[in-house]
Amino acid sequence: MNIHFQITFFLFFFSFFLLQKWRKSRNHLKLPPGPWKLPIFGNLHQLIGSLPHHALKNLSQKHGPLMHVKLGELQAVVVSSPRIAKEIAKTNDVAFCDRVELTLTKIVLYNSTGIASTSYGEYWRQMRKLWVLEFLCPKKVRSFRGLMEDEVSRMVDFIRSRDHRGGRELINLTQMILALEYKIICKVTVGRVWEDQDQESLIQVIKEAVSIAGVFNFAEVFPSMRLLHFLSAGSTRRLKNMHRKVDHILEDIIRKHEEKRVSGNDEVEDIVDVFLRASERKDLQVPITRDNIKANILEMFIAGIETSSLVIEWAMSEMMKNPRALHKAQVEVRQILQDKQTFQENDIQNLSYLKMVIKETLRTHPPGPLLCPRRCRQQSTVDGYDIPVGTIVMINVWAIGRNPESWHDPEKFEPERFERVDVNYNGNYFEFIPFGAGRRICPGIAFGMAGVEIILARLLYHFDWDFPDGIGPEEFDMSENFGASAGRKNNLCLIAKYVQ
Template sequence: MVPFTIPAWLPLLLLPCTLLVLMKKVMESKKQHPPGPPGLPLIGNMHQLGALVHQSLWQMSKKYGPLIRLKLGSVPLVVVSSAETARQILKIHDIETCSRPELLATGSFSYNFLDIAFAPYGEYWKELRKISNNELFSNKRVQSFRFIREEEVASLVQTLSQSAASKSLVDIKELLFSLSTNVIWRVAFGESFEENKWESRVFQVKLKEAISLLGTFSASDLFPYVGWIIDRLTGLHGRLQKSVQEMDVFLQEIIEKHEGKKVGEGKEDIVDVLLKIEELQNEQGSVTLSRNHIKAILKDVFAAGIESTGITMVWALTELMRSPRVMKKIQAEIRDVMGNKGKVNEDDIEKLVYLNMVVKETWRLHPPAPLLIPREVMSPFKVNGYKIYPKTRLHVNVWAIGRDPKIWKDPEEFLPERFAGSSIDFKGQHFEFLPFGGGRRACPGINMGSTLVELTLANLLYRFDWKLPNGMSKEDINIDEAPGISIHKKIPLQVVPAAYI
């Protein structure tokens, strides 16, 4: 057998490659990246993330600190897990970090580039933000929808009264998400949800699929240039395309129904408002709001509005059922203030101080979106002595910040009294409490969502006492979280309403 020998020229050929690898490692070490767990080739740190990503990142922050760096596939990611670091990112360095990644979780989900939440930073986003603040979610507009909220809450109370009369067990998530959907449907489309049951149910299915896809890791997102092949093989690409096309057809039909409709001042729904802006911009030759933009905004309104309010109300009632002391205290406040009035209106909400504390405490422990929608760094900056480079994605782990023992005493306990006499609010100016984000990218629909949450909870706690199924104690209530972009309760809360006389 002829012995195998290494050609003399092979080491010379490999030497430049070796030097390049070494130089790259030296350069990476000089970049002063934030600390983080070592990853694997190709996949980076993907294998270290569990089903509940925010909890995995929280555990990592305990070891590596409030600013950690990972790689998901080929995408660099920095996660913030402390209030002070969040303040630096969202306030001091807001302008350097206020854009969005070109591909967000769903690769080719085309509407992502057009709506309020996902559009990259630029003139178009600024114009869209101005429209959302001044037209869609202004205090005047939110107040114009008051009658819708009060009618739908009254309808829910009537449904629960029937369940109370028959002592029936109810799935509170199903009822509260139905309420949220009904309200947003009427706010956006101006039609009664019940009058369009088939159409609305179809839309619910399509929207649920779209939200599910938003929380899906896409190979084309994590592995540019080659990931699209994997997405096609797994069927994700086909699901994305189908979801986009179905949503597009549905929203186009809704918009066409509104065209040419005459609506009185103060009675417009969101589609009416957007079509009026489109017409005005066409006349002025200014930034054009196209039909695709309108569809994207409507998708955003539904996805954010239904999810955030429904999730918050479910978790609030869950925590109240687990804490009889807090339940007794909040019901006493509402019933003392309201007396025999029979129902709580929005004018009454400001008198219910402890209710406001309960809602805040719910958002501290159960923020609707545990990881704020990722930002993308536009220009380099330093934070905590580390350099953050362009194209890095930034996540703020508000779930972890809400459980930071350096900020919150007994952070795992549901204690609404911690907000007594506190000026901390949820508008994005207090970085220890960011359920709706902060800086330029804070959620514009905060007032609309918080108003519905408080009005609904006030009426449910005023009109009913709540009991667990026979044989079940408060210790049996499961508070596990379900995986996803939003924190849903994994196991539904089933309760028996009893009418309060």
């Protein structure tokens, strides 16, 4: 018998066997509706090459707010409405509290032991308690305002010095805000700004980690295919090299903090100090290891820097695109703050329109448009459909924020809509959950937004802003970058004119 015929015959019946097995496994489950799936690849062809949150929103408009998709070998559901998001993150929160373990988090984040990357359990509960009660409580956040103001003042002085050179010099706000956020997070976390070499090394590692997180990895969605894991060995080596670099920096930080504690230095405790103190406690059910401390420090840098800088960047972009909003925000800031060079907390609280601008920015440009994917840990029923254990759950908060059933004219940037709708972003209003909801809500909201408010207020108070020559609001590029976080495709570069 011809060898080609034998191979064809075998492949046909093997495929038929797999198809029957797959159908039988589905017969007893009522899965959510979803788009047609290619054999082997599932729905990957509908996502690769496009912005995932855009593509998934378009698919959900046809297949519904709870949509089943197949990512290679992995089963997933996509949530695109506030009603279903509430079922996932509130009604059935415990069932959907696990995280999807990725090669990136496993290698770089010390076996996925950061507060955001670790799965639900005693260790997670213990770490969350530390974060909420020790690091990011309102009292602690207020104590950081002074150092935030100091760093923002340095940024203002630098921009002012560029304006005094004369001419119309472009300010790369993207790079400037990233550097500013890095310095703020650095002082809060480790109590000092490192030497330039260490600072630049860690910034590069963070940028690389965010970049890799946005790159599709076939080995992740075909876990049983050893060939793909072999072919992705170069990417794994890159992650391990990145991990070695960052581990060297973090080890140096912890060692110096230990030396400081032994010497009895009475400096104010930073986050590393609190972790070291907690690691000595004997009453913990799960001991806190050195690697656990490193994982959480690194997550603080990645999440804190990336999230806050994106919100500021998009808020400035949207105000430039909508001059009426920019004018209204500047008038408010300058009237309320008048001749002040430093702003008190009460001053910021009175900036009601600026707060609406920030909310509208979070609605239209949530920093993590699909949040951190959850993983189903208990078979559940959502909206009448079965969700099997192990299913990946993606909540498309970008789509939820643009849902016409919840928001009038959702594609329009209109901060005034929040005059009519009294909501916050603390996870209670499921039409507006840019930071998630339930047990897995971001624990650092108060800290992150405090920095966003101060920085935006100072940028609007001290400077008038203009486009580069030859560009106006109509030509201003608002394209998004492809990645895990939805940043601008191109850096935000504007001309600043110092006013006061």
